[in-house]
Amino acid sequence: MRYISLASRPVGRLVAAARFFPLMLVCVLFAAQAHAFEPVKISRDDTALDLTATTDIHANQGEAFQVSTAPGPDGIRRRIEVRASSPAHQGDWAVFALANVSEEQLERVIVAPHFRLVNSKLFWPDLGSQRIIAITPSEGFALDRQPSPDADVFRITLNPGAVITFVAELSTPQLPQIYLWEPEAYKDTINAFTLYRGIVLGIAGLLAVLLTILFVVKGTSVLPASAALSWAVLAYICVDFGFLEKLITVTSSDERIWRAGAEVALASSFVVFLFTYLNLNRWHAHLGYATFAWIIGLGALFGVAIYDPSIASGIARLSFALTATAGLVLIIYLGFNRYDRAILLVPSWALILVWLFGSWLTVTGQLDNDIVQPALGGGLVLIVLLIGFTVIQHAFAGSAYQQGLFSDLERQSLALTGSGDTVWDWDVTRDRIVTTPDVSVKLGLNPGTMHGAARNWIPRLHPDDRDRFKATLDVLLDHRKGRLNHEFRIRAEDGHFHWLQIRARPVLGSNGEIIRCVGTITDITEQKNSVERLLQDALSDNLTGLPNRQVFLDRLQSVLNLAPEGETVRPTVMAIDIDRYKLVNDTLGIAAGDNILIALTRRLRRLLKPQDTLARLSGDEFGLILVSERDPQRVADFAEAVNKAIMVPINFANREIVLTASIGLVSWIDQQENAAGLLSDAELAMYRAKRAGGNRVEPFRPAFRTSGTDRLQMESDLRRAIERKELSLAYQPIIKLDNGDLAGFEALMRWEHPKRGSIPPSEFIPIAEASGLIEPLGMFALERAATDLMDWQHAIDKLPIFISVNISSAQLLNNELYNDVRSMLQRTRCNPKQLKLELTESIVMENPEQARLVLAKLKETGLSLALDDFGTGYSSLAYLTRFPFDTIKLDKALVANTSDKRNVLLRSIIAMARALEMQVVAEGIETPEDAAELARMNCHYGQSFLFGTPDTPDAALRLLKERYQVVKRA
Incomplete structure (x- = not known):
């Protein structure tokens, strides 16, 4: 120096x-x-x-x-x-x-x-x-x-x-x-901090050991995540409090690596705990993928910490802050959705956010004193302690039930609570009824209204049920045995009646008398309504309320059975078909067609007498059993009156619609055939009237049966074609409107007759429906489409397309459809997500309740469901929530409409479908400009002759190979 x-x-x-x-x-x-x-x-x-x-x-x-x-x-x-x-x-x-x-x-x-x-x-x-x-x-x-x-x-x-x-x-x-x-003051300060650090270290160590032991004993997934977090906190505390040097020899450079590693471990275990405790994979699979990638990235920081501890530590601190923020958002969202785990975590997360805010103030220098660092270490241990309490409370809640440590009485109580039924307790000696929970609240009444004497229930019951209710209770009291199982209707505060079912049994006293009656009350309103809807759909047409074909034939057979008894019963059967009804439907939409059918039903009903029967046999065909008239001239006059009633103009959407009808009639003659034969004769006469130009009444003549031979021959040929698998499918492309890529095909049935050539579906589908061949025909189309799809999959790797197949009402109402489809999928090994079943609005409306049940079962197989001709029916919007459709096909009448309101309507329907997470297919696109406009509206797919005509499976495969070049090698 x-x-x-x-x-x-x-x-x-x-x-x-x-x-x-x-x-x-x-x-x-x-x-x-x-x-x-x-x-x-x-x-x-x-x-x-x-x-x-x-x-x-x-x-x-x-x-x-x-x-x-x-x-x-x-x-x-x-x-x-x-x-x-x-x-x-x-x-x-x-x-x-x-x-x-x-x-x-x-x-x-x-x-x-x-x-x-x-x-x-x-x-x-x-x-x-x-x-x-x-x-x-x-x-x-x-x-x-x-x-x-x-x-x-x-x-x-x-x-x-x-x-x-x-x-x-x-x-x-x-x-x-x-x-x-001052040396002694420094020594005292060190000793004081040493005592504090020792206490904090001891608590952290005990928590880590406790949670680890609980994991071994209990084994639930949330415990190892909590234990990992507690061990990470313990490691951080050991490094921060200088305890690590007492265990191993650590240089100053090594200490930086240990500190960075502890912070990385803390951030990683924090992410794992949040993911595991909230069970985020349950809410969305993408959350699991994101968390896994996050953890992998943090795991890589352990290697980074060896070479540059500062970078690893900085990223870990940022990850901790992001995890706390993401956790806050998730806890708020899941808490509002009544997720109990999220609600239990609120106190712990609030403390974490406070700790995080204090840490931010500290590392940025805004909070500067000597006790803040050890205080933050203690805060970490406090967080783990609170998390440990939360996890233990959750892990052991209901553990006694899981291990079966409860009595039979408790088991029965749990079963009753789980069933959702109401306990009905009638104290006979005091004549007091008590329900738990209070049934008065469910009915919208003041609490306790239905508590009291049994007679207080009588005014609330439906008038038709009051006497039966009193009689049932009296019989139970008189016989002193048995069980009470009674259904009745009770009026709620809003005036509607609820169906309730009481199931109870008496409790006898020492003298053999009934002292009380205890059981349950179940609200069966929904079941009753479903049964009523099923019965109604099975017997009547859902649109017009008229009897269907089965009921019509049953009534006709009953009338025919009475006819031989005397001269008073001479029935006449009429088959009424509306001319050009399909044109009206295609031009004005299904809503117009439905309104026309309802209007015609009302007109025809006015002409009938009580003993006559009007039924809807199919889409635009009515059947009529005329019993009130026997004279041939009066029958002819009645038929003419029917024809004139149909011709009266109908006002719809500020326009007049004039319709005509083709009417065939046949009168009963002694020893004539059964109901089906008589109706067939009437339909033959109707077909003759239609071929003659329509708008006429045609009485049946035996010569008409020869013309029916062609129909029988075609039915026989169709049956043979199905058995020999001579029918084929043509595939029309469906493209993505946003980029023009090929998205899939619609499968259309084709029949190449060996003698008659190509027969259009409009001719052989009605024959298949009338002859009962529509079900095997539909399954043939579905299986062939699945087979073609698998052939394409073998030719082109990972083919991202789908095939749409139409199904008929007969298939939909077949109880075996679900089993048939599942068997078909097993045979073909086709991915169900690549098949769409298309149903029109009219098919669904034939039997809505049955359709809902069948479609729900089909959805379980993984198939997609499309609602065809959407946007023209008056009730289509209700289907989107009532039925499990995932795709809607806009009717070409709506897409090709040139009115000013077309774009507004299309944009609204597409926006609504996307909000419901449904795909939209637009049919009938005529110009590239229309396609571009629909693409701007965010419509998913388009299908029309603009993009391709129906073609053979080989042509479809060539098209696929042009679009998708990834071809498998042998």
Whole structure:
């Protein structure tokens, strides 16, 4: 060390200054020079002083460092030069000065902690290291280092009145904190923190062991995640509290790696706990994938921590903050959805957010004191403690029930609670009925209204049920045995009646008399309504309310059975078909067609007498049993009246619609055939009237049966074609409107007759429906489509297309459809997600309740369901929520409409479908401009002759190979 003195006396000061001016100039040019600073004054009572603010840091100053000392008691400033302890030193120095203003010698220690969380920064944080290599005073020898694992400690002695400048050689340019302590006060502080740290470490260790043991004992998935979090917190506390050095030998550079690794482990276990506890994979599979990728990324940080601990630590801190934020959003969302786990986690997460906010204030330097770092460590342990309580409460809730540790009475109570039934308790001796929960509330009445005497229930019952209810209770009391099983209707506050079912049994007293009757009340309103709808759909037409074909034939057969008994019953059967009804349907839409059918039904009903029967046999065909007229002329007049009633114009949408009908009639003759034969004769006459141009009444003549031979022959040929699999499918492309890619095909039935050539579906489908061949025909189409799809899959790898297949009403109402479809999927091994079943609105409306049940079963197989001809029916919107459709096909009448409101209507329907997560297919697109407009409306798919005509399976495969070039190799 070299000292340079400057005289402070007035005499000779100029001479001295001139003498040393060249040397001072050299010092300014070639050595670092600290600015003048004042020493920190120390007295006997100063036990702890923070020197951080009064310490000057000089970075990158080289191996030799020169500085002016603080003025001594004599007012003289001196210059000292200090050299680095190693040539490899970067030249980072710290300078401070101390002045003992007391009259006695003072012993102090200078303390510079290796790590300080305060102001360590969020990104690229300072993870700690050795701070001071050596300290050189301006007087005396270099200071002795005191042993300390987590701080640089140097002992100094200050003589009375001494002013000493200290130059500290730093290992890094950062010196987060430097303290001057009275030795005993420093020792007491260390001991106090050691006690606190020991308590916190003990609690953290016990929590980790406890949660691990519970995981071994209980085995639920949330416990290992909680145990992992507790062990990660314990590891962090061990590093932060300096306990790791007591277990293994750790250098200052190794400590940075351990600290970064502990923070990464803490962030990773935090993500795992949140995912496992909230069971996020249950809510959406993508959450599981995202969490797994997040954990993999954090796992890679363990490797990064070895090479650059600061980067790993910064990313871990950011991950912790993001996890806490994401957890807050999830807990709020799931809490509003009544998810009990999320609700239980609210207190713990609130504490986590408070801890996170405090940590942010600390690492950014906004919160600066000596207790904040150990306090945050204790806060982490408190968080784990609260999480442990939450997890244990959840894991062991209901454990007694899971292990069967409850009595038969408790089991029965749980079963009753789970059934949702209401307990009905009638105290016979006091004549008081009590229900639990109170049935009055379910009926919208004031609580306790239905509690009381049994007679109080009578006014609330349906008038038709009151006598039966009283009689049932009286019989039970008289016989003193048996069970009460009674259904009745009771009026709610809104005036509607609810169907309730009481099932109870009597409790006998010691004298054999009934003292009470206890059982359950079940609300069976929905079941009753479903049964009623099923019965109604099975017997009548859902649109018009008329009897269907089966009921019509049954009534006709009953009339025919009475006809031979006498002359009073001579029935006439009429088959009435509306001319050009399909044209009206296609032009004006299904809504117009439905309204026309309803209007015609009302007109025809006005012509009938009570003993006559009107039925809807099919889409636009009515059947009529005329019993009230026997005279041939009066029958002919009645038929003409029917024809005129149909011809009366119908007003719809500000336009008049005039319709005609083709009517065939046949009267009963002795020994005539059964009901089906008589109806067939009437239909033959109707077909003759239609072929003659329609708008006429045609009586049946036996010669018409020869013309029916062709129909029978075609039926026989169709049956043979199905058996020999001579029918084929043609595939019309369905494209994606946004990019023009091929999305799939619609399968259309084709029949190439060996003699008659190509027969259109409009001819052989009605024959199949009338002859009962539509079901095997439909299954043939479905299986052939699945087979063709599998053939295409073998030719082209990972083919992302679907095939739509139409099904008929007969198939939909077949109870075996679900089993047939499932067997077909097993045989063909076709992916059900690539098959769509298309149903029209009219098919669904034939029997809505049965359709709902069958479609729900079909949906279980994985098939897609499409509602065809959507947008033209008056009730189509209800289907979107009532039936499990995932695709709607816009009718071409709606797409090709040129009215001003077309775009508004299309845009609304498409937006509604997308909101319901349904796909939309637009049919009948005529121009590229229409396709572009629909694409801008976010319509998914398009299907029309603009994009391709129906073609053979081989042609479809060639088209697929053009679009998808990934071909499998043999």
